[in-house]
Amino acid sequence: MTPAGSLLIADDLHKAYGPTVALDGAEFSIHPGEVVAVMGPSGSGKSTLLHCLAGIVPPDSGSIVYNGREMATMSDAERSALRRSEFGFVFQFGQLVPELTCVENVALPLRLNGTSRKEAERTALTWMERLEVDDLRGKRPGEVSGGQGQRVAVARALVTSPRVLFADEPTGALDSLNGERVMDLLTDAARSTNAAVVLVTHEARVAAYSDREIVVRDGKSRDMERVV
Amino acid sequence: MSIGHTLLGLLESGPRHGYDLKRTFDEKFGHDRPLHYGQVYSTMSRLLKNGLVEVDGIEAGGGPERKRYAITDAGVTDVERWLATPEAPEPYLQSTLYTKVVLALLTHRNAADILDTQRAEHLRMMRILTDRKRRGDLADQLICDHALFHLEADLRWLELTAARLDRLAEVVAR
Ligand SMILES: Nc1ncnc2c1ncn2[C@@H]1O[C@H](COP(=O)(O)OP(=O)(O)O)[C@@H](O)[C@H]1O
Ligand SMILES: [Mg+2]
Secondary structure (H helix, E strand, C coil), X not given: XXXXXXXXXXXXXEEEECCEEEEEEEEEXXXXXXXXXXXXXXXXXXXXXXXXXXXXXXXXXXXXXXXXXXXXXXXXXXXXXXXXXXXXXXXXXXXXXXXXXXXHHHHHHHHHCCCCHHHHHHHHHHHHHHCCCHHHCCCXXXXXXXHHHHHHHHHHHHCCCCCEEXXXXXXXXXXXXXXXXXXXXXXXXXXXXXXXXXXXXXXXXXXXXXXXXXXXXXXXXXXXXXXX | CCHHHHHHHHHCXXXXXXHHHHHHHHHHHHCCCCCCHHHHHHHHHXXXXXXXXXXXXXXXXXXXXXXXXXXXXXXXXXXXXXXXXCCCCCCCCHHHHHHXXXXXXXXXXXXXXXXXXXXXXXXXXXXXXXXHHHHCCHHHHHHHHXXXXXXXXXXXXXXXXXXXXXXXXXXXXX
16 A cells, blocks of 8 residues: 555654664554554564554654654644544553543543533533443443443544544453454444544454554564565 | 475475485475375376476486486476465465475575465455454354454464574574
């Protein structure tokens, strides 16, 4: 796949943590609406790549262009605005605020962007319906199962209608049946809003929900479309 | 597994006699199932007929095992094509894939590429099955799941083998 028309393109990324090289010339590109799996063994640099792409961690060198703009040239404020409004995040564990109810958790990103409580919770509920967790609205995260909690987290990640959803091992803590349910609903919801999904996973059955995959090994990426 | 391609690949490092081919095959790939002499001769005469090998010399006293075979250019191309083409993803592929990887290492080809090509082919199949499963009824789901779990096991093997290629190369070179 050529990077032409890509929403997010990274080229020749390098990142080291002290003596540990996490990225060593990695590349990446994704189109609007595309689901790209980032695969590879544990410790190969998948999460670091995701953190760089999402503007959470700056690479030591290399370029990341989002929507035509080089991320390194943005101010911190611009980058965090981007993360709040254009990007959504789902991680493996514990991202829900335990003191808030599920609907308050899902509404949180909208509240932080200044939306009124009533409006935010109304939008939150439509996303919870899509993820089939609307009946959990009044429960706290501690009172729901792992699979349900992950679906609430996906609803929260999508509530701002982000253009890119970053998911790092979103099913890593779930059994196959629950993992599959999360992937079904996550990819359906992302496709319905044309959000691009960067899906980090070491599991092939999860990666099979993607449109294509790249494999990261020792900090280098390989675009599997160019292999065959 | 293709015995023809495997024997051809073994000839790439230099001409060999029939008995030598059998011995090397058994050592590297035969494990608990050594080749019969009959299989070697029928395979070699087919390769000869197809122009993939030629007779390079015959030892005195000669039955067929005394013939020395050399690979032709067409033979090298044939091995090349076989190694580069991924196997149709289906259960119990390991022996063919293992053979391809070992042969690639023996002939100094890129074994990692073979694993990656196969990996991509497996995942392509897994996408098709996942899609079918999402549209299908419970019966479709269960049938697809069975295939998906097998393909996943293969993929894990491919990944593990990729991570152990350097060690395998050392062992194979012995
Ligand atoms: N914050 C960090 N500090 C030090 N080392 C790190 C940090 N994050 C990642 N690493 C190291 O960088 C390498 C890649 O890690 P990571 O990107 O998390 O891999 P993966 O997600 O593929 O398991 C590993 O060796 C890891 O130990
Ligand atoms: Mg990780």
